[in-house]
Amino acid sequence: MTMKITGLLQKTQNRQQHQHHIHQRHHVHVRHRRAVAAPVEIAVNVIYSSSVFARGDENNQDANGRVPGYAVVNLDGRYRVAKGVEVFARVVNLFDKRYSNFGILGENFFTGPGRTFDGSNAINEQFRGPGVPRGVWVGLRYQWSLPFDVQP
Numbered sequence: 355m356t357m358k359i360t361g362l363l364q365k366t367q368n369r370q371q372h373q374h375h376i377h378q379r380h381h382v383h384v385r386h387r388r389a390v391a392a393p394v395e396i397a398v399n400v401i402y403s404s405s406v407f408a409r410g411d412e413n414n415q416d417a418n419g420r421v422p423g424y425a426v427v428n429l430d431g432r433y434r435v436a437k438g439v440e441v442f443a444r445v446v447n448l449f450d451k452r453y454s455n456f457g458i459l460g461e462n463f464f465t466g467p468g469r470t471f472d473g474s475n476a477i478n479e480q481f482r483g484p485g486v487p488r489g490v491w492v493g494l495r496y497q498w499s500l501p502f503d504v505q506p
Contacts (some may be wrong), residue, residue, distance in 0.1 A: 380404040380423075396431040408457030408480050416459060418480040424453035426485070438497045446489040456483035 380403070387397035405420035427449060432442040462479045466472035 379406070393434040394431070396429070399428050399430075401426045401428070403455065406457070408459050408482075410459035411480075416480055418457075421454050421457035421480075421482055424451065424455070424485065426451055426453070432495075438499070440495050442491075442493055442495055444489075444491045447486055448488065450488040451485075452487075453485040454482035455485045457481065 382402045383399065384402075385397060385399035387395065389395045402423070402425045404423040406423075407414055407420055408416060408418070426447050428444070428446050429448055430442070430444040432440045434440045458481050460479060460481050461476040463471055463473055463476045465475045465477055
């Protein structure tokens with residue numbers, strides 16, 4: 355059984371003494387891995403990120419506020435079939451949580467009827483980058499060893 359915890363705390367202040375967070379103020383990644391039986395191993399990891407100001411919001415006054423924080427759960431596992439052969443699976447964003455992991459301030463020019471282009475009536479908006487949706491991968495991995503040492 356192994357457990358790994360990592361974290362990041364980074365904060366800066368600009369000349370106006372406003373706090374401007376270049377990265378998430380808190381970012382925590384916790385992983386727990388366990389061998390269930392001799393050939394089977396499973397792992398779960400949780401990623402948490404706190405809220406962050408959008409890029410371009412240096413004075414922290416954007417009406418939309420911060421890009422909200424989030425937590426995502428991932429699973430993975432493997433089954434050793436034989437020496438050098440294993441089947442693996444991975445599920446990312448197990449609960450299919452909708453979240454944004456990035457934001458930037460910009461101008462929206464699609465403000466006309468039916469959200470068509472209208473270059474004369476642009477409005478300031480916060481654009482957010484969506485996080486990864488649920489994804490599932492399954493595969494077969496084969497690893498072999500050479501009968502002799504290969505020197506570089």
